[in-house]
Amino acid sequence: MFKTGLNTSLNTGMLTVFSTVLFFTGCSQESAETTTATEPAGAESAATNEGSAVDAAIAALGMQDLNSITYSGTAWRIRNSFMQTASASPPWPSRDDITNYTRTLDLTNLAQPVSLAKGETFASNLFFAPPVAGTYTQTIPATQSAWGQQLEVWLTPWGFLKAADSYDAIETGQTLDNNPVTAVTWMSPVTQTSLSGMRYTVTGYINTQNQVERVETWVEDPFMGDMHVVALYSDYTNFNGLMVPATMEQQRGGGGIFGVSVTVASANPANVAELLTPPAAPAPGAPPAAPAAPPAELAQQIGEGVYYITGGYGSVAVEFTDHIAVFEAGQSEARGQQILDEVKRIFPTKPIRYLINSHPHADHTAGMVPFVREGATIITHANNVEFLNMALSTPRTLLGQETLAPKFQAAEEVTVLEDAMTRLELHHITNDHSDGMLVAYLPAQKILTQADFTLPQPGAMPNPFVVNLAEYVDAQGLDFEQYWGIHTAQMPQTKADLMATIGK
Numbered sequence: 001m002f003k004t005g006l007n008t009s010l011n012t013g014m015l016t017v018f019s020t021v022l023f024f025t026g027c028s029q030e031s032a033e034t035t036t037a038t039e040p041a042g043a044e045s046a047a048t049n050e051g052s053a054v055d056a057a058i059a060a061l062g063m064q065d066l067n068s069i070t071y072s073g074t075a076w077r078i079r080n081s082f083m084q085t086a087s088a089s090p091p092w093p094s095r096d097d098i099t100n101y102t103r104t105l106d107l108t109n110l111a112q113p114v115s116l117a118k119g120e121t122f123a124s125n126l127f128f129a130p131p132v133a134g135t136y137t138q139t140i141p142a143t144q145s146a147w148g149q150q151l152e153v154w155l156t157p158w159g160f161l162k163a164a165d166s167y168d169a170i171e172t173g174q175t176l177d178n179n180p181v182t183a184v185t186w187m188s189p190v191t192q193t194s195l196s197g198m199r200y201t202v203t204g205y206i207n208t209q210n211q212v213e214r215v216e217t218w219v220e221d222p223f224m225g226d227m228h229v230v231a232l233y234s235d236y237t238n239f240n241g242l243m244v245p246a247t248m249e250q251q252r253g254g255g256g257i258f259g260v261s262v263t264v265a266s267a268n269p270a271n272v273a274e275l276l277t278p279p280a281a282p283a284p285g286a287p288p289a290a291p292a293a294p295p296a297e298l299a300q301q302i303g304e305g306v307y308y309i310t311g312g313y314g315s316v317a318v319e320f321t322d323h324i325a326v327f328e329a330g331q332s333e334a335r336g337q338q339i340l341d342e343v344k345r346i347f348p349t350k351p352i353r354y355l356i357n358s359h360p361h362a363d364h365t366a367g368m369v370p371f372v373r374e375g376a377t378i379i380t381h382a383n384n385v386e387f388l389n390m391a392l393s394t395p396r397t398l399l400g401q402e403t404l405a406p407k408f409q410a411a412e413e414v415t416v417l418e419d420a421m422t423r424l425e426l427h428h429i430t431n432d433h434s435d436g437m438l439v440a441y442l443p444a445q446k447i448l449t450q451a452d453f454t455l456p457q458p459g460a461m462p463n464p465f466v467v468n469l470a471e472y473v474d475a476q477g478l479d480f481e482q483y484w485g486i487h488t489a490q491m492p493q494t495k496a497d498l499m500a501t502i503g504k
């Protein structure tokens, strides 16, 4: 059932677990913080001499007979979503409230936990204005065994403690923020493993009031590698004998992405089945049209030494005397590989020296991984380098992949790549979509290429970012004919179409 870990000798199992934990955290951005929290304590630590911290926490939180729990209040989430923020690096201050938030967890069967959260939002969006009303739903059904979803259960104090009580958890005395805590680590069942076959690790920190202050785990992510997910709990409040943290926050990539202020909570609600019934799904519409078959050749020449690559998120390859630069790598690792392969097919003898990232949003970054493996240097705006370097340098053990060694070149206001063959200018466009956004301008070929500066439909108002770009182009006198989007337009677009958005 339960092993108290640390006293006179460290057994082999413990060392295995802790070396795993340290391996995950050792190379991440949060290493300074979490190394303190996860280092195996020295022999002088004696926090676990008397009984188990897990048993004490279960008693202190009033959850000896807990099978299910429901809690309500107000929640928040970062605007848009993780990695769709206006700035790449945290903190991410733009948040949307989720009112009438209620979450219910059923932990009766730990092999099949169930969770449902509901609420109402009035959310702004980086693409649409004004804010729109909507509903928030997070559903984790009993059939959902993916760690990326289930971790939402295991990171709660109740899911964490119940699993710690059932699995072979290991306790060690440590310090967290200079206060003594007991760190409790357990691993996912042998049947629940990552792509590389590794079991997932969960570590929680129990303070001297026997409250769970922090729970963390790692999950594989194609861009973030072994992505660290941390839940923080404070302001424990007594609801009829059930102790619930009134303040909850989840962090990813080093910043808060979601939080709850709890005002009501109860154990074993009588109407748990009703509470766990998801809202009715919208009636099914027409089946989605089958995707068009990709053209046999993805590349289309759009200028001297310049190719636009179709078949998904677009990409532009530019030929220099002895190398190639590629603007944008697609929305997924698979698409990035497809673009990379196509560029090599067009230019079989020239290395891809530069990959230019238009901005650090999630749908413009995952495709960079194959280019990093290829040895290309990533050029991105200076505002993005720290976050992207952290993400791409994180170990990728859960994916079963080698750690990457990304190289970066930070772009400033105007960055020029030029040799005897061609000239490529990267211009930083100040706007609210992202504070690290570059467009690529080819003066000789008279081409401007961009991501997310999408022109309005006929008759519609332009979004504010397009207006920012049009004003910049006007002020700088950038001279071009073709206007290419990474989000492929229906029709060829021109500078005149862009300038029309500002009435010029």
Ligand SMILES: [Zn+2]
Binding pocket: 359, 361, 433, 434, 452
């Ligand atoms: Zn974007």
